Amino acid sequence: MEGASFSWKDNSCLFDLHLKVQYGTLVGVKGAIAAGKSSLLAAILGEINLVNGTIRQYVRSVSYAPQLPWIFADTIRNNILLGKVMDEERYKNVIKACCLDVDLQNFGKVADLMMIGDKGVNLSGGQKARISLARALYTDADLYLLDDPLAAVDPNVAKKIFDQCIGPRSLLREKTRILVTHQIHFLDEADQTILLTNSRIDEFYSEQPADDEQSNTTTEMNSSDDDKFNFKLKTATTDMNSIVKTETSTDGAVNWNVWFQLFTAPPLHWLGFFLSIILIFTAEAMYDFSNRWLSLWSAKSEKKQSSSFDAYVYLGLTLGTLIAALVRAGFLFYIMLCGSTYFHNQMLTGILYTSLRFFESNPSGRILNRVSKDQQAIDELLPLTLVDSIQYLVLTIGSVVIIGTINPWVLLILVPLTPIFWWLRRFYIRSSRQLKRLESVTRSPIYALFSSSLDGLTSIRAFQVQDDFMNMFMERIDTNSRAYFALLAAARWFSFQLSNMVSLLILVTAILAVALRHQINSSAAALTITYCITIVDLFQWAVRQSAEAENYMTSAERIHEYGQLVPENHKNNSTCSVLVQLPNDWPSQGIIEFKDYTFRYRPELDPVLKNLNLRIESKEKIGVIGRTGMIN
Known part of the structure; x- marks a missing residue:
């Protein structure tokens, strides 16, 4: 220099x-x-x-x-x-x-x-x-x-x-x-x-x-x-008491308790749940009734069609449908955001009050994954997906009801289609749910590697191992992307099967409309065909969104898991016999005494302090010496 x-x-x-x-x-x-x-x-x-x-x-x-x-x-x-x-x-x-x-x-x-x-x-x-x-x-x-x-x-x-x-x-x-x-x-x-x-x-x-x-x-x-101390290099030994625990995912459907807690969260609790159901069916009833009223109005003679009464009724139904749809969407989003806030507060409380052992066993990237990506999923993605699925599913049910009211013979096709649809959805959900959990679990190592690499950036550059860490990073991204690609492929397969089922319903409806053209007036037949055409997108999107909502519920499940962490304070644990009730003025003197004290960091490890007997009197100055890292 x-x-x-x-x-x-x-x-x-x-x-x-x-x-x-x-x-x-x-x-x-x-x-x-x-x-x-x-x-x-x-x-x-x-x-x-x-x-x-x-x-x-x-x-x-x-x-x-x-x-x-x-x-x-x-x-x-x-x-x-x-x-x-x-x-x-x-x-x-x-x-x-x-x-x-x-x-x-x-x-x-x-x-x-x-x-x-x-x-x-x-x-x-x-x-x-x-x-x-x-x-x-x-x-x-x-x-x-x-x-x-x-x-x-x-x-x-x-x-x-x-x-x-x-x-x-x-x-x-x-x-x-x-x-x-x-x-x-x-x-x-x-x-x-x-x-x-x-x-x-x-x-x-x-x-x-x-x-x-x-x-x-x-x-x-x-x-x-x-x-x-003759150190021998080992090659096939596994740490059975590893402090870092493997992140596991649950199997099967998301617990119904998680669903109920999401929809019955404070401040409205069960009232909000019942009001949302009422608003959902009220908005759908007004939408279907307005379309039915338009069909009846168009079926009248030309002289009766000019009556202003029918126009005012249809205008009122349309405005009522608009208001009901806006109120329904806003209220559902409010309920969902209250639920996500409740889950977030539970998770935050669980993390803040749990034992330090939790942070030792879980890398920071794993915790960061849940408090960021999973929380973002139930804050943003889950409400949109769930509201979409509810609205379009109710629209689909309303369309089937209108079609069945006008032409009951169409409902016969639902007899074979319903069990087929139920089996397909069950088969898809069981696969996609596990794929979504796998995608969430494989995302944690990405966050963990990024966090640790950020802490050691100077060392990584000094040792010139940037390429090695980039390869490690890409491998973890590839692992996560494989699960995500499989999830997308499963969704596209399910969409194709739904398209085939809805196309069959349209075909049967069109054939029956032509075959029964003398028994059904033209306006009613046009309404059934219109509903059949719209039901293609409605049904497919509703089912896909409902399946996607259940996939996103795995994020709520993961956050709920952190909300149930055992707190470090065991005052309410009656099974703990070593806790004593201390006086309010404790400690009154700076005296510390150990009697036959044995301590270990985790239950599966050997003690690090063995049969310690020590008394430190008040105002004493004590020095502690010993070799670094030595177990005493």
Whole structure:
């Protein structure tokens, strides 16, 4: 760097930097908080804008360990490899150097195949930092940028990691390393040291590392017992107690309780449900009666047709139909939106008050899928689809009633068509409902990958694995698209079968209208033919929309599931015997006491605290020490 200044956006964050790093050296970077140490590494990675000066890099590849470890929901092994080919010897050396062998031993048989939750929720801060460091070390790069990787570990482990990973006798002894750290005693062994003050290089000097007894020996407790942790690479072990639970979908029809809760939601409850039924049939009755009145009016003689009474009646029926249709549509939308709001509030309450274990077991992308896409489905798509299906289904029933009233013989065709239609719809619904659930479930990994990739964008670019993540993203989109395509194909197949059935009804009606032309007046016959022509689109659209509404109800079902999450507060749980009634003024003193206390994170896991006996008196200051990630 020569006179280089950098900025994240508009304001500069690094000023007038002059820096030259030789290949194969260890460069230490120190400075106060917010002095610009992490920004310096970001500048080398090209993550911030160069404002003035020049920067030149003569390296082919860069490896990076960020200050905040980026951990995604997968196994420990996959987090370290990050899509690279397994080199067993190098992998074992990295595990040993990063002091992860002890932790993998504590994890049991699954070892490095243990599933990590979203953002490493089931790991300690030190374990996350060492996995992030192991990922950086496993990559064979020319330049290693290490942003305070020793901050989250205890001093003994920090010393061992420095000696084995970063120092002049470490795995990276022949590589160029830039180490940012607040533990400046490690910088005594650095080839060059940089002091950053107020976003500027205040000091830059080179040192000859002195031979120190501590540089060759490790002060790690129980270091003499390292050989007993002989890590063996496993290939066919599955984490049976994985913290990340597989998202499952229910089978069969949507529970009728979900339907009832949607239509009887506050504030109108059952009153709104009954009023909507009354409005539906009232609007349809007025529409059919207005058409029937027009048919009777046109059948009168020319002299009687000129009567203004019939015109006024028809005008009143038409206006009444218009008003009834508007009121019906508005009221149905109001009921549906009240239901979706009720479901949303239930889901929000369930998520806010449930146990933290829920967030550990469910990636953020899965939760985001339900609170965004599924909620959008019942907010926007379900009301439109359901109102359409109700309106057109009632119109279809009204059309059949009018046709049957004028020509009862037409109803004979409904005898074979009705059971065929019922079977087809049942067959289609059973398939499409499961396809819709599959489409919803396969959408969650897309959100999860997008969320985790956004958190680790700097690391992804630093390790140059953008293409790998794009391929992963496309694979998940393809998986979701396959389910969606199958859903669309099933809908088109069902539409074709409905068209055939309605065409048969039109054919029979037309033949009977011609055959019975002497028994039916021309206006009535014209009305039946008109209804038959319109029923083609009405019936097909009504049935398709009703099936689509039931598919969208799977989103309501998924949101309702989150609304039934068990809250963390178990005050009303009479089966819990360990809860006691505490006085209102508790705690009156700062005394903490444990008696034979054993604790585990989840019921299926081993205890992490065993038979703990401890009493802390009021106003005492207690220090807790121990190896990072150690189960005590």
